[in-house]
Amino acid sequence: MKKYIYSFVCCIAAIFAACDDVDRLEDRFIPLPQVEAKRKVLLEEFTGQRCVNCPTAHLMINDLKTQYGENFIPVGIHATSAFGLSEEASPLGLMNSEGDAYAKHWNSNALPCGIIDRTSGLLDYDKWAAYIRTEMEKEPNLNIEVTAVMDTLSSDLDSLIRIEVKLLPLTGVTGKLQLWITESEIYAPQVDGSNYIMDYQHNHVFRACVNGAWGTEMTLQPNIYTASEYSYKIKKHWNRKKLSVVAFLYNNNEGVLQAEECDVTFETTENN
Amino acid sequence: MKKIFTLLSVVLGLSFTSSAQTLTFTHDGEVIPAGSTFTSDNIYEDPLGDLFGIPDEVRPEIFLSCNVNETVVCMVEDVDKVGNVKFCFGGDCQVSGIGGIYAIEKEYTFSGTALDIQLDFVLPLTGYGTGKAKVTAWVKGKEATTKVSINVVMTNDPSVISGINQSAAKNVTKVVGKTFYYNFDVATHRTLAIYGLNGSQIMSASLNDAAGALSLTELPKGVYIYRLADGANAIQRKFILK
Structure with a gap:
């Protein structure tokens, strides 16, 4: 009898001993200090209009943009024949050959994924926030100023963008300056789960390279400004009021050293 | 007293048994038995297929259930290495054959509801095609005791x-x-x-x-x-x- 009572008590004790001490709800969450953004961070997001789970990554980007504002520069690069829709087949398609080439270069076989400042390697979207935060707190050795104006005085009325870039190095820097055209508020098809949303809003979409797929070689001396000008003729089906220019300087050792973005504005004349 | 203790032991034993992780594959609410072969000829035609030249896909619509809230690993092997087996499992989507990869493994943390594993086979633009996949799932860290597999044939032939x-x-x-x-x-x-x-x-x-x-x-x-x-x-x- 005593043996059975003892065994019973041991069973009950074992059950309760297996329970963890649970902290109070307010003790479980450790708030992170506000990030001090010292540089701008570039996210190259590989995505596709037929990628069923890519809208989840788009929501992540929206949240990060809300959090970090102009310090966070996302670019949506539509890629892969398995998940993309080609711009060559229809203006509803957002994939172009340059974007697809970037995806192949980084071995982006699974979408959605992204590369941050060309130092992170390919990351799933649930890992972007932590990496971006760390990158943003790094001291830059370079600043970039960029302006882009739609040239209404050229013979190609309303279709030529003139871009001015100023590179402001704090130390000696060697790398490549890359300029891209991006477009936001594009309403085009996107699969979300199992169905298409035909008027899905696509933002920060990579449209074209201004100065070649891999940019222009630059060797910069400390504290000596370098200015350069570029132009690009846009495609007729792009919305010229929703275009931006993304500029960044990178090298193979350090990745993206700094990035900058500006909206394309319209030149006003004396008659306006 | 002996009978009370015996009864209590049985109840405790049953409760531990029922909380063991169980992974189940289903289609249209019906269980696909472990080790069996499921054949699908369910054709999905992309609404934009004609405009963009997108081939049809075979979509078997297989779901995976886990009766506890755990991280589940699911692997799809393109058995014949023909490529074009597409697999997402709630996360990033990948197609076999690209980059020489014919086994795709992904994780997902369940909330107890059945999850569409998002498995498709991309058909050729013309003619017939067949994709064969071995689909295996297990609870992360408990592969030896929870692994289940099915074979899936996706075809329009x-x-x-x-x-x-x-x-x-x-x-x-x-x-x-x-x-x-x-x-x-x-x-x-x-x-x-x-x-x-x-x-x-x-x-x-x-x-x-x-x-x-x-x-x-x-x-x-x-x-x-x-x-x-x-x-x-x-x-x-x-x-x-x-």
Whole structure:
């Protein structure tokens, strides 16, 4: 009898001993200090209009943009024949050959994924926030100023963008300056789960390279400004009021050293 | 006292047993037994397929359930290494064959509800194609005790499907893609007639075997009615050719 009572008590004790001490709800969450953004961070997001789970990554980007504002520069690069829709087949398609080439270069076989400042390697979207935060707190050795104006005085009325870039190095820097055209508020098809949303809003979409797929070689001396000008003729089906220019300087050792973005504005004349 | 202790031990034992992790594959609410082969000819035509030249896909619509809130690992192996087996499992989507990868492994943390594993096979733009995948799932860190596998055949090839139909449900007729399939208990003389919506007969055929397939590729896209009769009985159904 005593043996059975003892065994019973041991069973009950074992059950309760297996329970963890649970902290109070307010003790479980450790708030992170506000990030001090010292540089701008570039996210190259590989995505596709037929990628069923890519809208989840788009929501992540929206949240990060809300959090970090102009310090966070996302670019949506539509890629892969398995998940993309080609711009060559229809203006509803957002994939172009340059974007697809970037995806192949980084071995982006699974979408959605992204590369941050060309130092992170390919990351799933649930890992972007932590990496971006760390990158943003790094001291830059370079600043970039960029302006882009739609040239209404050229013979190609309303279709030529003139871009001015100023590179402001704090130390000696060697790398490549890359300029891209991006477009936001594009309403085009996107699969979300199992169905298409035909008027899905696509933002920060990579449209074209201004100065070649891999940019222009630059060797910069400390504290000596370098200015350069570029132009690009846009495609007729792009919305010229929703275009931006993304500029960044990178090298193979350090990745993206700094990035900058500006909206394309319209030149006003004396008659306006 | 001895009886009370015995009863309590049984109750505790049952409670521990029921909390063991169980992974189950299902289709349309029906369990796919572990180790079995599931064949699908469920064709998905992309609404933008004609505009962008996108091939159709076979979409088996297989779901995975886990009865506890755990991180589940799911792996899809392209058995014949033909490529074009697409797999997402709630996360990033990948296609076999790209980068020389024919086994794709992904994780997902469940909340207890069945999850569409998002497995597809991309068909060739023209003609027939068959993709075979071994799908395996296990609870992360507990592979030895929780692993379950099924085999999945995804195809639009009538010869593959009719072979499966031979051992599948009898007395079945259906139109898949542009093929009419039939499978009956016994062979007898049956006549198949196909009509347009205006009632005009468009084609007819004699079906003397118990099971087989009839090509409808010469018919244009549209809505039709087929009537299959064996002298004593007849069935009539509407179908759509896309």
